[in-house]
Amino acid sequence: xxxxxxxxxxxxxxxxxxxxxxxxxxxxxxxxxxxxxxxxxxxxxxxxxxxxxxxxxxxxxxxxxxxxxxxxxxxxxxxxxxxxxxxxxxxxxxxxxxxxxxxxxxxxxxxxxxxxxxxxxxxxxxxxxxxxxxxxxxxxxxxxxxxxxxxxxxxxxxxxxxxxxxxxxxxxxxxxxxxxxxxxxxxxxxxxxxxxxxxxxxxxxxxxxxxxxxxxxxxxxxxxxxxxxxxxxxxxxxxxxxxxxxxxxxxxxxxxxxxxxxxxxxxxxxxxxxxxxxxxxxxxxxxxxxxxxxxxxxxxxxxxxxxxxxxxxxxxxxxxxxxxxxxxxxxxxxxxxxxxxxxxxxxxxxxxxxxxxxxxxxxxxxxxxxxxxxxxxxxxxxxxxxxxxxxxxxxxxxxxxxxxxxxxxxxxxxxxxxx
DNA sequence: CCCTTCACG
DNA sequence: ACGTACGTGAAGGGT
Numbered sequence: 001x002x003x004x005x006x007x008x009x010x011x012x013x014x015x016x017x018x019x020x021x022x023x024x025x026x027x028x029x030x031x032x033x034x035x036x037x038x039x040x041x042x043x044x045x046x047x048x049x050x051x052x053x054x055x056x057x058x059x060x061x062x063x064x065x066x067x068x069x070x071x072x073x074x075x076x077x078x079x080x081x082x083x084x085x086x087x088x089x090x091x092x093x094x095x096x097x098x099x100x101x102x103x104x105x106x107x108x109x110x111x112x113x114x115x116x117x118x119x120x121x122x123x124x125x126x127x128x129x130x131x132x133x134x135x136x137x138x139x140x141x142x143x144x145x146x147x148x149x150x151x152x153x154x155x156x157x158x159x160x161x162x163x164x165x166x167x168x169x170x171x172x173x174x175x176x177x178x179x180x181x182x183x184x185x186x187x188x189x190x191x192x193x194x195x196x197x198x199x200x201x202x203x204x205x206x207x208x209x210x211x212x213x214x215x216x217x218x219x220x221x222x223x224x225x226x227x228x229x230x231x232x233x234x235x236x237x238x239x240x241x242x243x244x245x246x247x248x249x250x251x252x253x254x255x256x257x258x259x260x261x262x263x264x265x266x267x268x269x270x271x272x273x274x275x276x277x278x279x280x281x282x283x284x285x286x287x288x289x290x291x292x293x294x295x296x297x298x299x300x301x302x303x304x305x306x307x308x309x310x311x312x313x314x315x316x317x318x319x320x321x322x323x324x325x326x327x328x329x330x331x332x333x334x335x336x337x338x339x340x341x342x343x344x345x346x347x348x349x350x351x352x353x354x355x356x357x358x359x360x361x362x363x364x365x366x367x368x369x370x371x372x373x374x375x376x377x378x379x380x381x382x383x384x385x386x387x388x389x390x391x392x393x394x395x396x397x398x399x400x401x402x403x404x405x406x407x408x409x410x411x412x413x414x415x416x417x418x419x
Numbered sequence: 420c421c422c423t424t425c426a427c428g
Numbered sequence: 429a430c431g432t433a434c435g436t437g438a439a440g441g442g443t
Contacts, residue, residue: 070441071423090423092442097424122425125439153435155428162437165427173426197428253433263433321431332434336428340435368428368435 012398014306017344018148024351024363025146025156031362031374032141033163036179036413037132043175047124054117061110068117071096077110084108099262123167127176134161146366153333154308154340156366164367168418180414187380187410188417189361189373191387194405195220196339196369197252200305203401204334207284214402221245227281228274247274251285252335254328289331296330304337305398306345342394342404343369349397350390358383372414384408 059065063081066073075094079086084107087100094100096114104111136143142161150157158164166180167173182188198220202210213223225236225244243264250260261271279286296302297316301309310333314326347366354361361383365372371391375383388406395404411417 067441069424069439072441092422095423118424119426122439126426126437130438150437151435155435157436159437162427165425165437167426168428169426250433253435256432258431259433320429324430324432328433329435336435339428370428 012306012345014154014304014308014341017306017341017348020348021148021344024347025148027351028146028363028365029143031364032136032139032143033364034141034181034183034374035131035135036181037135039179040128040132040176043172043179044124044128047120047128047172051117051120051124054113054120058110058113058117061108061113068114069121074114078104082108082110084111119170120172123172123176127167131161131179144365151340152310153337154304154310154344155336155368156340163365166414174415177415177418178413182374182412186374186376187412188414189375189380189383189387190409190414190417190419191371191373191391192407192409192419193339193343193369193391194407196342196404197335198248199400199402199404200335200338200342201252201285201288204305204338205282205284205288206401207282207288209282210285211401217403217405221248224248224278224282228277230277243274247278250275251278251289252332254289254331292334293327293330296326302330302333302337304334304341306338306341308337308341310337339369342398343371343391345397346391346394347371349394350387353386353390354383357386372417380410384410 055068058068062077066077068074072093074096078084078096079094084104086094087103088095098115101111101115105115131142134142142163144158144163145160147157147159156164167176180188195214198210199214202214209227213220221241221244222233222236224247225231225240226233228244228247229236229240231240243266246264247255247260250263255275257268257272257275260275261268264271292302293315296312300313300316301311303309310329312326312329312333314322315330317323317326343366347363350371351363354363358379360376361379362374363371364374371387373383373387388408391406392404395402407419409417409419
């Protein structure tokens with residue numbers, strides 16, 4: 001049966017994707033990404049001056065100098081020297097992570113300064129200073145490695161450098177994106193799947209309301225906000241829409257009332273109500289979660305649209321905490337993994353068409369739900385059409401019950417090209 | 420070499 | 429009673 005469907009071309013399995021993807025990945029790695037090194041050098045100087053200033057402020061607030069990059073020294077300053085109230089503990093001592101410092105910011109001026117310092121220091125060391133060192137001596141470009149056998153869900157991973165976690169938020173983050181540029185006579189084209197995971201959730205669950213939202217091209221977060229809060233669109237505030245967005249994310253991740261309450265800053269009881277209401281209104285989603293967990297327990301693995309398996313031994317654990325992890329993996333993996341399947345098929349299809357019609361347009365990166373191309377200016381209109389058509393076409397090819405939507409952005413650098 | 424932290428989807 | 433949202437990679441500190 002499976003063989004016959006495959007011969008008819010109506011069935012694709014993940015095995016049929018991994019191997020054909022290899023030459024596509026090889027080409028992306030070979031193509032590389034062009035970098036504005038001068039821009040980054042200037043930014044580095046600017047960050048250095050800024051960090052020096054902040055270091056003085058921090059020393060003044062702390063009553064002495066210390067290594068701000070050392071969580072251990074920082075904990076000593078915050079919790080012993082200044083006597084602030086510690087939050088949660090790690091294996092090695094009191095935590096000084098972002099959540100903790102944000103809480104502490106109500107008691108003292110130092111924590112906010114530390115957070116500020118940390119974010120800038122991160123950007124400088126991980127990106128601004130590190131990336132120019134990794135340019136290939138011959139091509140003068142960044143050539144990442146895209147790994148197909150690392151992520152348990154079937155996603156790609158990117159190393160040396162990781163180009164899948166280039167900053168996208170904040171003033172300095174955007175300045176870093178600006179340094180990823182198109183060569184002369186070219187533009188960057190970014191093509192982004194819109195709401196890929198909720199769409200897959202709609203397909204896998206066959207929830208009629210979710211399917212209808214996407215079929216009509218409605219705003220998923222507005223629609224869930226209306227359901228959760230029981231109000232018409234005119235009465236949905238920004239905060240309500242934002243909360244609904246977080247609920248949808250949470251559902252995909254295997255939510256707990258605690259996690260949601262922490263994330264959106266409401267009581268656990270309130271968070272529990274949101275989750276329950278969501279499951280009442282989208283009851284097929286709860287059925288999908290239950291099914292995924294039950295199937296994972298029975299078979300020892302979960303599956304994606306293309307039949308990719310993820311073993312989840314934690315589901316058989318006697319330890320409730322481990323089993324909880326396993327259950328969340330069983331909820332998330334089919335969704336995240338199916339999204340990975342989908343974009344891999346898209347990459348193969350787009351690559352094939354480009355090879356035929358536009359050999360000078362190069363695929364230069366994949367970032368989970370997004371593809372980035374370097375396009376000769378004269379080919380831009382045709383490239384946009386081709387990429388959007390091929391990426392959206394994967395939905396029909398794989399028999400999805402909802403349409404796929406791709407947003408496009410164009411520009412001379414990654415900041416402005418990002419849709 | 421492990422731990423903590425934080426950058427992305 | 430318990431811990432508590434999925435998947436990654438890199439840098440810096442400290443042993």
